[in-house]
Amino acid sequence: MTSGGTAPAPPSTPSTWRPWEIAWQEALYGRAGFYRRPEGPAGHFATSAQGIPGVGELLARAVASLAARHGLRHVVDVGAGRGELLGRLHDLDPGLALTGVDVVERPCALGESVAWVRSPGGPDLPGLPLREPALVVAHEWLDVVPAPVVELDERGSWRLVEVAGDGTERLGDAPAEADLAWLTAHWPSPGEAGARAEVGRARDGAWESLCRNVSRGLVVAVDYGHERSSRPPFGSLTAFRDGHEVAAVPDGSCDLTAHVAVDSLAHDRRLRQADLFGELGLGTATPAYDLARSDPQAYLRALAARSAFAAATARPGLGDFWWVLREV
Numbered sequence: 671m672t673s674g675g676t677a678p679a680p681p682s683t684p685s686t687w688r689p690w691e692i693a694w695q696e697a698l699y700g701r702a703g704f705y706r707r708p709e710g711p712a713g714h715f716a717t718s719a720q721g722i723p724g725v726g727e728l729l730a731r732a733v734a735s736l737a738a739r740h741g742l743r744h745v746v747d748v749g750a751g752r753g754e755l756l757g758r759l760h761d762l763d764p765g766l767a768l769t770g771v772d773v774v775e776r777p778c779a780l781g782e783s784v785a786w787v788r789s790p791g792g793p794d795l796p797g798l799p800l801r802e803p804a805l806v807v808a809h810e811w812l813d814v815v816p817a818p819v820v821e822l823d824e825r826g827s828w829r830l831v832e833v834a835g836d837g838t839e840r841l842g843d844a845p846a847e848a849d850l851a852w853l854t855a856h857w858p859s860p861g862e863a864g865a866r867a868e869v870g871r872a873r874d875g876a877w878e879s880l881c882r883n884v885s886r887g888l889v890v891a892v893d894y895g896h897e898r899s900s901r902p903p904f905g906s907l908t909a910f911r912d913g914h915e916v917a918a919v920p921d922g923s924c925d926l927t928a929h930v931a932v933d934s935l936a937h938d939r940r941l942r943q944a945d946l947f948g949e950l951g952l953g954t955a956t957p958a959y960d961l962a963r964s965d966p967q968a969y970l971r972a973l974a975a976r977s978a979f980a981a982a983t984a985r986p987g988l989g990d991f992w993w994v995l996r997e998v
């Protein structure tokens with residue numbers, strides 16, 4: 671995501687110490703949670719789905735072409751924001767069946783032909799059993815599924831990081847056995863006191879339950895992430911508000927996000943956005959200069975398409991996003 675937008679007033683803040691995972695869930699999906707705010711994600715940051723000229727169209731073409739490759743005519747967007755990607759998919763191919771899933775009521779701007787399901791938020795999904803085959807895409811969902819945040823103490827043991835409503839932190843208990851097992855398997859201790867990690871078990875579980883909802887099709891997670899060889903030594907928990915990256919405070923006034931351990935999600939294939947868009951042939955050639963004279967509008971459109979492709983595949987940048995694919 672990249673930043674942009676207006677800031678709402680924060681709700682009242684809790685005064686007790688809580689493990690990050692619990693405070694994070696409440697801050698984003700509680701009654702006054704950040705993602706229930708009327709301005710939606712686009713009020714605070716841009717993603718490939720919205721806010722970057724031409725990139726939303728490319729994202730829609732990528733999703734539509736994956737659906738076509740797999741013979742799928744139904745696309746379900748989990749964590750659909752305000753339906754930006756769905757709207758573009760409809761413009762591209764009005765014959766596609768489309769369903770959006772998010773924590774808010776159906777967005778007013780969305781056409782009646784798009785179905786909408788309300789979700790509890792975070793790792794929890796609504797009863798979605800999809801009987802017909804579908805391509806299910808979750809674009810920037812897993813990074814906002816809360817995870818336990820842990821830190822190595824002076825004795826070299828992982829401890830849960832607890833947080834107060836104003837963002838002050840302290841070390842708490844040892845993580846649950848299952849979380850320690852996840853860390854051993856996927857995020858080996860770097861041995862230095864102060865090193866941090868976000869435990870990906872909750873994301874793995876959320877991904878599993880999404881895949882279980884699909885009877886046949888392709889499930890796709892698109893997110894920024896890391897692999898075992900490139901874990902961030904101090905984790906990646908951060909926050910966005912009003913167009914800026916800000917301190918992570920679980921008071922409902924900002925997004926809270928951390929990169930996804932993409933290699934721990936059960937999947938068939940993963941590749942970077944830059945590679946996938948190339949593979950799908952979404953790039954366009956530089957328009958011939960003659961076109962500028964014969965058809966200036968077409969020339970400008972071709973230039974815009976080319977710069978959108980460059981933005982969507984830039985590395986470092988949006989081209990680094992991981993596409994994690996699982997056939998069901």
Ligand SMILES: C[S@@+](CC[C@H](N)C(=O)[O-])C[C@H]1O[C@@H](n2cnc3c(N)ncnc32)[C@H](O)[C@@H]1O
Binds near residue numbers: 705711
């Ligand atoms: C970072 S925003 C991404 C929005 C959009 N996909 C995009 O890329 O612009 C994350 C979205 O996931 C939604 N979300 C979080 N947990 C969810 C869940 N369990 N079910 C459905 N949507 C969820 C949030 O409400 C929010 O709209």
